[in-house]
Amino acid sequence: MKTIRDFNFKNKKALVRVDFNVPQDENLKVTDNTRIVSVKPTVEKILADGGSVILMTHLGRPKGQVNEKYSLRNILPDVSAVLGREVKFVEESVGEKAEQAAAALQPGEILLLENLRFHKEEEEGDVGFAEKLSKLGDAYVNDAFGTAHRAHASTAVIAQFFPSTKFFGLLMEKELIAIDKVLNSGEKPVTAILGGSKVSTKITIIENILPAVDNLIIGGGMAFTFIKALGGKIGKSIVEEDKKGLAIEILEKAKQHKVEVYLPTDVVIADDFSNEAEKKVVDIMEIPENWQGLDAGPRSREIFNDVILDSRTILWNGPVGVFEMPNFAAGTIALGDSIAEATKLGAFSLVGGGDSVAFVKQFGFTDKVSYVSTGGGAMLESLEGLELPGVAAINN
Numbered sequence: 001m002k003t004i005r006d007f008n009f010k011n012k013k014a015l016v017r018v019d020f021n022v023p024q025d026e027n028l029k030v031t032d033n034t035r036i037v038s039v040k041p042t043v044e045k046i047l048a049d050g051g052s053v054i055l056m057t058h059l060g061r062p063k064g065q066v067n068e069k070y071s072l073r074n075i076l077p078d079v080s081a082v083l084g085r086e087v088k089f090v091e092e093s094v095g096e097k098a099e100q101a102a103a104a105l106q107p108g109e110i111l112l113l114e115n116l117r118f119h120k121e122e123e124e125g126d127v128g129f130a131e132k133l134s135k136l137g138d139a140y141v142n143d144a145f146g147t148a149h150r151a152h153a154s155t156a157v158i159a160q161f162f163p164s165t166k167f168f169g170l171l172m173e174k175e176l177i178a179i180d181k182v183l184n185s186g187e188k189p190v191t192a193i194l195g196g197s198k199v200s201t202k203i204t205i206i207e208n209i210l211p212a213v214d215n216l217i218i219g220g221g222m223a224f225t226f227i228k229a230l231g232g233k234i235g236k237s238i239v240e241e242d243k244k245g246l247a248i249e250i251l252e253k254a255k256q257h258k259v260e261v262y263l264p265t266d267v268v269i270a271d272d273f274s275n276e277a278e279k280k281v282v283d284i285m286e287i288p289e290n291w292q293g294l295d296a297g298p299r300s301r302e303i304f305n306d307v308i309l310d311s312r313t314i315l316w317n318g319p320v321g322v323f324e325m326p327n328f329a330a331g332t333i334a335l336g337d338s339i340a341e342a343t344k345l346g347a348f349s350l351v352g353g354g355d356s357v358a359f360v361k362q363f364g365f366t367d368k369v370s371y372v373s374t375g376g377g378a379m380l381e382s383l384e385g386l387e388l389p390g391v392a393a394i395n396n
C-alpha cells in the first residue's frame with residue numbers, strides 16, 4: 001500500500017482529496033466534525049515535511065450548480081479550528097483563481113478549494129476536469145474513504161495524472177487495514193455481527209465474509225426472515241417472505257464453511273411499533289399473533305456476549321433492535337457493552353456501515369471499540385468484496 005509515509009513532501013504541493021461531507025443544521029452549522037478530525041494526521045504529516053496542502057472535497061448534493069448553501073466557505077471556520085491553523089479559501093476548484101491561489105501557496109500553508117460538485121464533471125468522472133484539478137498540485141493524496149466507492153474525477157480519475165506521486169492518506173490506510181483485518185489477516189476467532197432491518201441489503205456481505213469468519217451473529221429485523229424460514233411463528237415482526245429460501249441457503253453455506261451461526265433465541269416483543277407499546281419477552285419461535293419482535297431478549301444477549309468475549313476479531317454492522325426507541329435499545333446497548341469488553345481484553349473490533357456507527361456515536365462507544373469506519377457505503381462495498389475505484393486508482 002503506497003501511503004504518504006513513503007514520500008517526502010518538502011516544497012511540494014499536495015492535492016488532498018478529503019471527505020468533508022459533514023452534517024449541518026438548518027443554520028449550516030457543522031453538527032459532527034468527525035470527518036474533518038479524521039484527516040488531521042494526513043495534513044500534519046505533509047506540513048511537517050515542509051509541504052503545503054490543497055484540500056478538495058464535495059459537500060452535499062449541489063448537482064453541478066453553484067449554490068451558496070453548499071459552499072465550503074460555510075465550514076471553513078470548523079476546518080481551521082480542527083486543524084488548528086489558518087486555512088485559506090478559494091471560491092473555485094478549477095480555473096484561474098484556483099490556479100493563482102495554489103501557485104501562491106507557501107510551505108506550511110493550507111488551501112481549501114470550493115465544492116467540487118459545483119461542477120457536474122466531478123461526478124461524471126470527466127477526464128478534462130480531473131486534468132485541470134491535477135494542475136494545482138505536485139502530488140495526489142486520497143484520504144476520502146467516504147467517497148472511495150465512487151469513480152469521480154477527484155476520487156479516482158485524477159490519479160492517472162500522478163503516475164509516481166499518488167498516495168493513500170493515513171485515514172484511508174486505517175480504513176483499509178481495518179477491513180483487511182476482518183476479511184484476511186485478523187486473529188481468530190473472527191466474529192461478524194450483522195443486524196439491521198433487511199436480509200436483502202446484507203446478503204452480499206454475508207456471502208463474502210463466510211469464508212473469513214468463524215462465527216456469525218444475525219440479529220435485528222433481519223433475523224425474523226431466518227426464524228420464519230426455520231418454521232418459527234413471528235407474529236407481525238418484519239420479514240422478507242421472498243428471502244426465506246435465501247436464508248436457508250445462507251445457513252447451509254455457513255455449515256459448509258464451518259461457520260457457527262447464532263440467531264436470537266428469545267426476543268422482546270411489542271403490541272405495536274411504538275416506544276410506548278406494551279412489551280414482554282418470549283421464545284423467538286413462539287411470537288403471538290399481532291405482536292412483533294423489536295429487540296434481542298436477555299438470553300440472546302448472554303449467548304452473543306459469550307461468543308463475542310471469545311473472539312479476537314469482531315465486525316459489527318447493524319443494530320440488533322430498534323434502538324431509536326429507548327424501550328427497545330437494551331439489546332443493542334448490551335451488544336455494544338460486550339464488544340467494548342472484548343476490545344478491552346485485546347480483541348480488534350471494527351464498527352462499520354450505517355446505523356451501528358450512528359448507534360456507537362449516540363451511546364458513547366466510539367472510544368471503546370478499536371475502529372469506527374468513517375465511510376458508510378464505502379465500508380459496505382468493501383465488505384461485499386468489491387474493489388473501490390478510489391483504492392484501485394492508487395494501487396494500479
Ligand code: AMP
Pocket residue numbers: 195196197198201219220221222238293294295317318319320321322323324354355356
Ligand atoms: P440497516 O439500515 O439495515 O442497518 O437497519 C437499521 C435499522 O434496523 C434501524 O433503524 C433499526 O431500528 C432497524 N431494526 C433493528 N431491529 C429491528 C426489528 N426487530 N424490527 C424492525 N426494525 C428493526
